[in-house]
Amino acid sequence: MSRKILFALLAGASTLAVNLQPAAAIEASEPTVVYADQMPQRPMPVRTASADRAGMGGGFIEFLFSDGQSGRRYQPQPGYDPRRGLLPPMDPQQSMRQDASEPAHPAFDPRYEKQAVEYHGKEGAGTIVIDTPNKFLFLVQGDGRALRYGIGVGRPGFTWSGVKTISAKKEWPAWTPPPEMLARRPDLPRHMEGGPQNPLGARAMYLGSSLYRIHGSNEPWTIGTNVSSGCIRMRNEDVIDLYGRVNVGAKVVVL
Structure with a gap:
């Protein structure tokens, strides 16, 4: 028993002696030398810019974000914050919105939904009445009733009034901008076949011999x-509904 105690005291004394060794003596001890041919074959670590280096600037950041030879600068991804060195977490829905080429648009105003309304005008059943100031199209039903649709009308300087008849009807019409429109908008295509991207939409009803139409959008x-530019535009679902209710020769009154 006494021998075990003695051994424990000696071990503790040795440890204490090592711990009390001056720092200078430890630093002065000869380091282990490892030659190049003895180095283990491991992949080199990849250097990245971290948050604590964000304020270093100058050549160090240039080195990190270039190829080191050509001087070609690294282009950080959208959302990169050089002060933090981090990218924000990716929101898939946000990514889809950012990739979309069109900006966000206002919701459809429910006032312009198709609905049956009272009508006390002088026009007979089957007549289309365009109320340009209030942006409504009425299809007169008779007996003091009409179907009312919301519409888009001409910009200032392009509104008009008069009486026309529907001279032709086309489904998914092709579009050829007239010379007057091309003079104002030379970037427009010279011809576009019918389809979902066509500005004339799903249906078109041509008004007399004019260039004006009632069409989808x-x-x-x-x-x-x-x-x-003077045409009467409707939602595609509304112009399809109207298209099925009127015939060539129907009267159109534009107020």
Whole structure:
């Protein structure tokens, strides 16, 4: 028993002696030498810019974000904050919104939903009445009733009034901008086949021999506004409904 105690005291004394060794003596001890051919084959660590280096600036950041030879600068991803060196967490929905080429648009105003309303005008059943100032199209039903649709009308300087007849009807019409429109907008295509991206939308009803039409639109948020070059535009679902209710020769009164 006494021998075990003695051994324990000696071990403790040795440890204490090592711990009390001056720092200078430890630093002066000869380091272990490892030669290049003895180095383990491990992949080199990748250097990255961390938050605590964000304020270093100058050549160090240039070195990190270039290829070191050509001087070509690294282009950080959108949302990169050089003060933090971090990217924000990715929101898939936000990413989809950012990738979309079109900006956000206002919701469709419910005032312009199709609805049956009272009508006490002098026009007979089957007549289309365009109320330009209030941006409504009425299809007169007779007996003091009409179907009312929201529409988009001409911009200032492009509104008009008069009486026309529907001279032709086309489903998914092609679009050829007239010379007058191309003079104002030379960036427009010279011809576009019918389809969902066509500005004439799903249906078109041509008004007499004029260039004006009642047509659909791939921009439903413009209904209720002064937006066109004189045509009457409707939502695609509304123009399809109207198209099925009127025939070639129907009277159209534009107020």
